[in-house]
């Protein structure tokens with residue numbers, strides 16, 4: 168083998184960077200699949216892979232745009248609703264060259280205007296389409312933002328723990344410091360300002376220049392929704408400490424507790440007093456991968472920059488231009504998501520029925536799995552108020568911790584490996600998201616279809632009961648669902 172590239176001489180940051188959502192358990196699951204054994208991939212929030220059906224209107228518009236010649240067919244009105252045809256024609260008119268052409272590096276201006284209108288509708292404040300960057304999923308723009316903030320190894324970004332590993336991985340890749348702030352599990356994974364203060368002071372004492380704070384609302388993996396009051400505290404904290412706020416709001420449609428509606432950072436900021444309102448630098452993220460659409464494969468996401476200087480936005484534009492532009496089906500999917508059929512449109516009844524059914528079903532699954540986990544010995548689970556995950560804490564028996572130590576494995580990794588081996592369920596150990604030392608968790612999605620959801624819950628239950636018997640727990644559940 169030639170040796171120009173070896174583990175010793177590739178960029179060391181590649182080796183430091185971890186992405187456990189597709190880590191050891193996932194690789195073991197892939198191997199199991201290759202061996203012809205059953206695997207249920209509950210490791211990634213990938214709704215269509217677990218049976219979610221696409222929203223029809225979006226796919227109709229995309230189909231017509233992929234094959235515009237269909238619109239010449241005299242039977243087209245028997246095959247597609249009139250509003251889907253009209254929308255496809257409208258997009259083709261404003262997208263020179265259709266889906267086969269590059270667009271502006273920030274994304275097609277018409278779609279950016281649709282996004283700006285959506286932001287204005289949902290936050291009550293105007294948005295400038297020139298400050299919107301469309302990308303191949305929210306991950307890409309999140310990475311671009313982190314890249315722009317990290318100048319060297321002294322620069323740090325505050326990240327909630329537990330966190331979605333996009334953040335830890337990107338910070339490692341760009342050579343910065345992850346500055347953790349811990350969410351309070353017992354208080355429903357809430358954040359508190361005393362912890363933020365503690366974290367920033369500790370990091371500054373170590374000489375880290377803290378430049379930004381990320382929050383994920385609703386949380387991944389933790390599922391909590393921030394109240395407006397919490398959001399304002401976060402905003403005030405960032406303003407006071409000159410931090411850019413990165414608001415990861417990709418799960419904003421996935422809300423299951425009517426007492427805790429989603430409040431966007433942009434809306435909360437607009438209700439903050441001056442000078443915070445016009446000074447806090449905010450980057451908000453959204454995507455087509457989540458919500459009722461779940462179109463992860465189309466790779467459509469965006470960031471909106473607010474109160475960020477025009478010359479900085481221009482530099483980001485230059486960097487975005489290195490990739491030319493994001494893929495066009497993803498851009499169109501974004502346009503459709505933020506500008507869906509309206510009452511009175513031919514597609515509206517089906518669209519709203521599909522969307523509501525998808526979100527209501529997720530809500531039922533969120534409740535069911537939380538109750539099931541809480542009924543197991545040694546397991547506590549905060550309710551999933553939003554997003555697509557359940558993140559129970561598992562108190563592992565001392566005997567098992569000893570076995571994990573002897574095998575040189577993190578205990579939650581070993582638990583997930585045994586779970587996979589016995590049940591085919593592929594979850595992510597809590598260590599993949601970071602967790603308070605000495606605590607162990609796992610993350611599972613709530614995405615498997617309702618037809619199989621009870622079976623999955625029962626697999627967890629019988630695995631855990633056997634596990635506790637095997638390793639010295641009492642082997643009894645507190646109550647049944």
Ligand SMILES: Cc1ncc(COP(=O)(O)O)c(C=O)c1O
Pocket residue numbers: 212303304305306307331333383387415417453454455456463467468
């Ligand atoms: C919190 C969070 N942010 C961002 C993303 C990335 O989404 P996208 O598919 O738009 O890149 C995910 C994906 O699971 C996520 O959970």
